Amino acid sequence: MENSVIVRNLHVSYSGNEVVRDVSFSTQKGRLVGIIGPNGAGKSTLMKAILGLIPKDRGDVRLYGNPVKAIQKKIAYVPQRSNIDWDFPITVLDTVVLGTYPHLGFFHRPKKKHKQFAYECLEKVGMADYAKRQISELSGGQQQRVFLARALAQEAELFFLDEPFVGIDVASEEMIIHLLKDIRDSGKTVFVVHHDLSKVESYFDDLILLNKELIASGSVKSVLKPELMTKAYQSQFSFLNHIGVGS
């Protein structure tokens, strides 16, 4: 099977601190991949480095065999909700129309068909009734669904979502994971930064377990092992041991 993402010996640092240390892994097309690990493990940093949003110190990243610059327009990225200015003067529908921008190129405006397409994407996430609302008038889960609709409007091959399930309602979470599985089933690759371990098994096909360095990567079954999890969450477990909670 063809590889979708190959990362080799990736090093990334923030103001002199190495946050991602010598990470290598590869994933295949048509997989739903969770990036998991404790707080400060460098999950978001790894995602941003793969997308070329922050500079890497060393290493090589290939997406469908290309460097990221060559394939940017086939990537949809959904940022953490906290990174968005929700008071921005923009409606729900216009937010989704932004997803059509990468394919429009300079000097071209979104036309009626682009708006129609954006509306269809809103229908897929069950948010068409809210098309004319300003984006701060939605709940957290609805906002996340709107941004997923925007990602759908990008007609991407690769999807990257940074902590999409933080602070949202159960119904939205179920709807989003359901849609992500649909996207995967159509042969696309989806990466999700995630920190809640409880549902990992039912959500993802593959996992990338991170704690600054790569602890393990591969199918959920092969990664979700006690010894590997202990290794990744060591610092937190040793704290638990210290206060007498752990085994």
Place this chain on the structure above:
Amino acid sequence: MAFINDIMHYEFLQKALITSIMVGIICGAIGCFIILRGLALMGDAISHAVLPGIALSYMFGINFFYGAVLFGLITTVGIGYISQNSRIKSDSSIGIVFAAFFALGVILITKAQTATDLTQILFGNVLSVRSTDMYMTLGVGAFVLIVIVVFYKELLISTFDQTMAAAYGLPTKVIHYGLMVLLTLTTVASLQTVGVVLVIAMLITPAATAYLLTDRLSTMIFLAMFFGATSSVVGLYFSFEYNLASGAVIVLVTTILFIIAFIFSPKYGLLWRTLRIKKQKATSY
């Protein structure tokens, strides 16, 4: 009305009117991007920091646009450099850089013995606008507006979601510096009308007023341009009739418009919000 009659008769008044309307329009348009990007302080900094550029241009006998744009860019880069390479936060580095350039500018202007004196640059005097100044303002205004129209899509997305813009390959840094160039041009074009000190009000206040009235960026820009132009006309009228400083009067008109929107905006105004909360409290019993 006597004012209209005077406009018909006095050419200097016509130039003042045309120039200040254009200033109101471009300040309103650029101002929308400035406030949405959280760059209000940056706008203030650039408007002050162009002063040495203007003085040096006089000394070398070149058009003061070149000097102003150069110093506007040095300011932008300098502020970014300090906050990225030290623990100094952005607002502090803005304070450091712009105060330094402004001080330098004050000294250079007095040394340069320019035709326009310091007070005029600091506070503007729209009634002394010459034909060349008017055409310059119109030219700059047309340029700024064309750039906004042509790159509207890119400005919108990089302002709303810089990460997505960068992720699909937009040169977000170039857009940022491009916007700073437009801001500098706007500032320079506004010098005669409102002056260096008050240009920030023309940038921020009409845009902020518009922000309280709409949920669409394009509408916000049109409203801001309208409020800017209206303030200019009304301000000019009072300035002329009662012999008051034009820049100051125009700015106060923008403030009055802002206060009206702040209280009465249908969606975001104080009044209706208070009423809504009261109603909600009443129905929840």
